[in-house]
Amino acid sequence: MLNSNIDIAAATERFAHAKPFRHVLIEDFFDPVALASLIAQFPPFEMGSARNEAGLLGRKSVVERITTLGGIYSQLDALVQTRAFLDTIGAITGIQDLLYDPYYFGGGTHENLSGQELDPHIDFNRHPISGWHRRLNLIVYLNDHWDPSWGGALDLHENPRGPGRIVTILPTANRCVIFETTEYSWHGFKPIVAPPDRAELSRRSIALYFYTTTRPAEEQADPHSTVYVDRPLPPHLRAGHTLTEEDERTLAIAIARRDQHIQRLYADAQRLETSLADWQARWGATRLVRWKRRLFAWWRGKA
Numbered sequence: 306m307l308n309s310n311i312d313i314a315a316a317t318e319r320f321a322h323a324k325p326f327r328h329v330l331i332e333d334f335f336d337p338v339a340l341a342s343l344i345a346q347f348p349p350f351e352m353g354s355a356r357n358e359a360g361l362l363g364r365k366s367v368v369e370r371i372t373t374l375g376g377i378y379s380q381l382d383a384l385v386q387t388r389a390f391l392d393t394i395g396a397i398t399g400i401q402d403l404l405y406d407p408y409y410f411g412g413g414t415h416e417n418l419s420g421q422e423l424d425p426h427i428d429f430n431r432h433p434i435s436g437w438h439r440r441l442n443l444i445v446y447l448n449d450h451w452d453p454s455w456g457g458a459l460d461l462h463e464n465p466r467g468p469g470r471i472v473t474i475l476p477t478a479n480r481c482v483i484f485e486t487t488e489y490s491w492h493g494f495k496p497i498v499a500p501p502d503r504a505e506l507s508r509r510s511i512a513l514y515f516y517t518t519t520r521p522a523e524e525q526a527d528p529h530s531t532v533y534v535d536r537p538l539p540p541h542l543r544a545g546h547t548l549t550e551e552d553e554r555t556l557a558i559a560i561a562r563r564d565q566h567i568q569r570l571y572a573d574a575q576r577l578e579t580s581l582a583d584w585q586a587r588w589g590a591t592r593l594v595r596w597k598r599r600l601f602a603w604w605r606g607k608a
Contacts, residue, residue: 306339306384316397320483325463325470325491328484329397334445340479342377344447347509350416364418369409371511378414385513394515398483400440404516408434417457417508419499424533424562425465425491428514431528437516438525443483446476447509456498457508462491465534476508486514488526491534530573535563 311331320329335343353366371378384390386405395401406412410432417423430439444459451457457476461484463469474482484490499506538559542552 306335306380307390308333308336313393313396317399320398323472325461325472326485326487326489327398328461328472328482330474331481331483333479334481335479339377339380340447343381343511344449344478344509346374346376346378347416347447348374348414350418350507353414353416364421366416367411367413369411369413371409371413374414381511391515394441394443394483398441398485400485400515400517402517403440404437404518406432406437406514406516408432410434410514412512412514415508415510415512417497419497419504419506421508422456422496423493424536424566425460425462425493426531426533427488427490427492428486429528429530430486430488430526432516435516437518438520439486439514440517440520441483441515442486443481443513443515445479445481445511447478447511448476449478451475451477451508452500454498455500455503455506456495459492459494462493465491465493476510487524530569533566535559535566 311334316329316331320327323329348368350366353368355362355364355366368374372382386407391403391405395403411429428439428442431437432439453475459474459476459482461472461474463471474480484492494508497506497508536559539552539555542548542556546552548556
């Protein structure tokens with residue numbers, strides 16, 4: 306299923322020295338037969354979950370459990386959990402003892418329609434069920450052709466809040482990108498803009514995430530969910546500019562997106578406060594029981 310001609314040594318060298326953070330592009334990742342089947346059997350948009358992190362319907366559809374798709378996707382699942390595959394990715398990245406995620410949490414097939422974008426972000430750093438450390442993203446694109454004018458290219462940012470290096474990767478068919486997930490691996494993509502004659506245009510990919518049970522101490526951080534940086538407003542929106550209808554739409558989208566991010570953070574904070582209150586209540590009740598036992602034991606000793 307994998308292209309047997311992949312140059313592992315060359316990929317290892319490129320990964321180790323890539324900027325703004327470690328990553329590598331591998332062209333022709335799958336053999337031609339497997340690629341054709343992955344494209345032909347890609348699930349329709351309606352089959353996936355199209356709700357975003359705020360619970361709202363959006364223009365991105367995800368099928369996490371690719372085994373439910375059967376066919377070539379079951380074969381892919383069987384491949385990526387083998388020790389041979391994991392060790393190959395480990396050899397390229399220098400990250401040993403990689404673990405496969407049977408839940409495909411956040412991964413699987415991704416389809417993004419025209420108008421969809423992804424603000425620069427770093428990913429959640431711990432698996433929500435196993436607690437494993439998230440170490441690598443592996444994405445393979447399944448788009449026959451992609452013109453740069455359509456947007457939607459993957460951007461790797463050195464500094465999403467200001468000036469800095471940006472590496473742009475077009476999502477063309479059978480192009481694989483592997484990059485480390487750390488507290489500074491900022492990535493995202495600008496809005497997809499379908500040309501007038503391609504209203505059905507969508508950006509399709511397979512996303513696989515890999516984990517380890519430990520990671521270097523200097524790379525560790527407290528567990529967190531995905532952290533976004535909202536894009537700045539276009540530079541032409543400044544004092545004296547007369548707003549157009551397109552400007553109004555741009556502002557409305559920016560405000561709505563920021564509101565969604567704030568609401569998600571409020572929800573995360575509320576869950577943490579509730580968990581802390583529950584922990585304090587249980588800890589206090591346990592301590593009260595201990596004191597009652599000690600008091601009863603003292604009373605029995607005096608009787």
